[in-house]
Amino acid sequence: xxxxxxxxxxxxxxxxxxxxxxxxxxxxxxxxxxxxxxxxxxxxxxxxxxxxxxxxxxxxxxxxxxxxxxxxxxxxxxxxxxxxxxxxxxxxxxxxxxxxxxxxxxxxxxxxxxxxxxxxxxxxxxxxxxxxxxxxxxxxxxxxxxxxxxxxxxxxxxxxxxxxxxxxxxxxxxxxxxxx
Numbered sequence: 001x002x003x004x005x006x007x008x009x010x011x012x013x014x015x016x017x018x019x020x021x022x023x024x025x026x027x028x029x030x031x032x033x034x035x036x037x038x039x040x041x042x043x044x045x046x047x048x049x050x051x052x053x054x055x056x057x058x059x060x061x062x063x064x065x066x067x068x069x070x071x072x073x074x075x076x077x078x079x080x081x082x083x084x085x086x087x088x089x090x091x092x093x094x095x096x097x098x099x100x101x102x103x104x105x106x107x108x109x110x111x112x113x114x115x116x117x118x119x120x121x122x123x124x125x126x127x128x129x130x131x132x133x134x135x136x137x138x139x140x141x142x143x144x145x146x147x148x149x150x151x152x153x154x155x156x157x158x159x160x161x162x163x164x165x166x167x168x169x170x171x172x173x174x175x176x177x178x179x180x
Contacts, residue, residue, distance in 0.1 A: 052095050062091035074144030075115055076108055085109045090116060107133065111140035119146045135162050148174060 039050040052059040069083045078086065082105050089096040090113065100106055114124045114137065128134050131153060139161070141147045151158060151165035158166060164173045 049095070056097075059095060060093040062088060062093065065091055072112075072116055072119055072146075074141075074146060075112055076140065078108065078112060079105065081105075082109050082112070086112050086116070089113050107136045108140060111137050114141055115144050115147060118144070118148075131157055131159075135159055138162055138165055145177075 038044050039053065042048070042050065044050075048058075065084075065087045069078075069087050085096075085098050086109055089098065089109075098106055098109055110126065114126060117124050126134055126137050134151070134153075135158070138149050138151060141149055142165075148170070149165050150167060150170050151162055152167065155163070155166055155168075163169060
């Protein structure tokens with residue numbers, strides 16, 4: 001009886017308009033379309049990036065890869081596939097795309113590339129569609145003395161574990177590490 005009464009109250013009217021709200025889904029799609037348009041029109045930071053993404057035949061390949069990837073202080077142990085990916089990324093004249101299923105160590109590879117670039121005096125930007133991916137890469141770099149990570153983004157969306165890397169906290173963290 002209670003169920004019948006509940007369903008009776010939930011009946012749709014005989015006439016009306018039923019709409020689905022997809023406004024929240026449209027903004028990311030518009031942003032992605034805008035990004036693809038900028039790539040196609042060579043309006044991005046790297047004007048030739050579309051050449052490499054949409055036709056990788058025009059990208060240059062590394063001339064020579066090192067026989068052995070030296071270990072670095074603060075680096076993690078890499079398997080053969082990860083070492084090969086790091087070597088290719090560091091020696092790619094144009095760009096290196098790294099793909100693989102979940103759990104294959106892509107984030108570890110990204111962190112190792114960042115660490116080696118920092119040791120060589122370079123600056124690195126890690127960007128992702130999700131906050132978690134950036135935070136996971138940061139977590140793998142947090143103890144490396146050659147890296148001074150800075151986490152940009154909305155502080156309310158940053159996990160407590162990574163708040164030390166936010167702009168308002170990074171200088172204090174750096175001074176504490178020097179003192180230690």
